[in-house]
Amino acid sequence: MEGTERVFERLVRDNQDRIFALSLALTGNRHDAEEVAQDTFLRAYRALADYAPERVRELKQRAWLHRIAVNVFRNRVRGVRPRLVELNGSEPSPASGPEEDVLRRAEIDELAARVACLPARYREAVVLRHVQELSYAEVAEALGQPVGTVKANVHRGLKILRGENHGDGDD
Amino acid sequence: MATVMIDLKRLGDVKAPAGFAERVLAQAGMADSYAVFETVLGPVYVAWSRLGVSAAMRSKSAAEFQEWFEREIGRRLVRVDPPADLAGKISDQLSGKRRLRFDLRGLTPFSQAVLEKTLQIPRGQVRPYGWVAREIGHPAAVRAVGTALANNPIPYFIPCHRVVRSDGVIGNYGGGGPEAKKNILSLEGVQLARLQRLAQSGYRYEGVKSTKIFCFPTCYHGRHAREENFVFFHDETEARAAGYRPCKDCRPAVA
Known part of the structure; x- marks a missing residue:
């Protein structure tokens, strides 16, 4: 048990940024992202407590956490209707820190909100491939889909994003 | 195409919010949470876990409380925004309107027995140390009861002030000395003068x-x-x- 706690704490500290970034890209806002990321780690904790020590040692932590996060995200989408995200800054970001940081944060939030407008199947594929920079094989494993499907979904997702980016650029 | 990819990559550089890891560890039960509450006794630092309130102290600073907790209780502590209903529950507990749940892990079984017995002493009443010792099945362990109560990690909440010497001396009190003990007992409606007059006779x-x-x-x-x-x-x-x-x-x- 003591061992599990140490493994878990390292898991959280090593992966918190990655999993939070993933959750933000999937959900499109920081509030939901924190919930998804927290749920992901809590599920991981419960699973770790049940796993035999060999299984914990051999675990590919990164891929495993991505799979859990995608499942947490999917369950939420199933439970509540995906909320429509307004494009222009739906969440007023708490303005603290230097102006530059606030601007950057607003930009990131807008970007996340735009990605969150993609249909879920494209969004998952695009986010894992291009935000998290997993290989197609890793994405396929995390999503439980064939590699061909993943490639097609990434392609279609990017196409939609490019269209929107173009539109914004003209403003 | 290229802009989209670069933008997406930037999304991947997002950092988890401050305190995120600590909140996760607290939720997993690996650390206790704490916050400072304004009470009838003044500001009190209160720590809690999923099992219940685990510590309360009138520490001078957050750092002092945290250091004391980690040394005495042996678990980690994370400062959080308290749940909305906790402040109300705490004031109800201190005014005797409700019983909170307590987390006494980390204490010896003997100390746990002493504190659980002490919780049964009603507001406005006192019992001698020897009574606690007898009630928990260790009639000879009067001094040990005193030690366990002196080290009560949740004074005020677990009313160790309601345990007094049978000779009427109010006795020492970890929560701020004999004067603090007298004040709290009077506040709870104990007629101290009468009690001490009887004991002295x-x-x-x-x-x-x-x-x-x-x-x-x-x-x-x-x-x-x-x-x-x-x-x-x-x-x-x-x-x-x-x-x-x-x-x-x-x-x-x-x-």
């Missing part, structure tokens, strides 16, 4: 003439009797010889 029990029952002097059962209907006893033998039986509520002696 060597009287440990009071009986009510009409019921022929003897109690500890602060017991609820004597509250309606007029002063002239009380009789006082030095010890159990004297009370029993006068035809009195021990109260089943405050249990001054084994029935």
Whole structure:
């Protein structure tokens, strides 16, 4: 048990940024992202407590956490209707820190909100491939889909994003 | 195409919010949470886990509280925004309107037994150390009871101030010395002057003439009797010889 706690704490500290970034890209806002990321780690904790020590040692932590996060995200989408995200800054970001940081944060939030407008199947594929920079094989494993499907979904997702980016650029 | 990819990559550089890892560890039960609350006793630092309140101290600073907690309780501590209902629950607990749950892990089974017994002493009443020792099945361990109470990690909440010496000396108190102990007891409605007068005359029990029952002097059962209907006893033998039986509520002696 003591061992599990140490493994878990390292898991959280090593992966918190990655999993939070993933959750933000999937959900499109920081509030939901924190919930998804927290749920992901809590599920991981419960699973770790049940796993035999060999299984914990051999675990590919990164891929495993991505799979859990995608499942947490999917369950939420199933439970509540995906909320429509307004494009222009739906969440007023708490303005603290230097102006530059606030601007950057607003930009990131807008970007996340735009990605969150993609249909879920494209969004998952695009986010894992291009935000998290997993290989197609890793994405396929995390999503439980064939590699061909993943490639097609990434392609279609990017196409939609490019269209929107173009539109914004003209403003 | 390229811009989209670069933008997406930037999304991947997002950092988790401050305190995120600590909140996760607290939720997993690996760290206790704490916050400072404004109470009738002034500001009090309160720590809690999923099992209940685990510590409370009138520390001078957050750092002092955290250092004390990690040393005494042996778990990690994370400062959080308290749940909305906790402040209300705490003030209800301190005014005797409700019982919170407590997390006493990390204490010895003996200390846990002492504190759980102490929780049963009603507001406005006091019991001697020896009573606690007898009630938990260690009648000789009076001093050990004193030590366990002195190290009570949740004073005020677990009312160690309601345990006093049978000679009437209020005794020391981890939560701020004898004066603090007296203040809290008066606040709870204990008639300290009467209690100490009796103890100094060597009287440990009071009986009510009409019921022929003897109690500890602060017991609820004597509250309606007029002063002239009380009789006082030095010890159990004297009370029993006068035809009195021990109260089943405050249990001054084994029935």
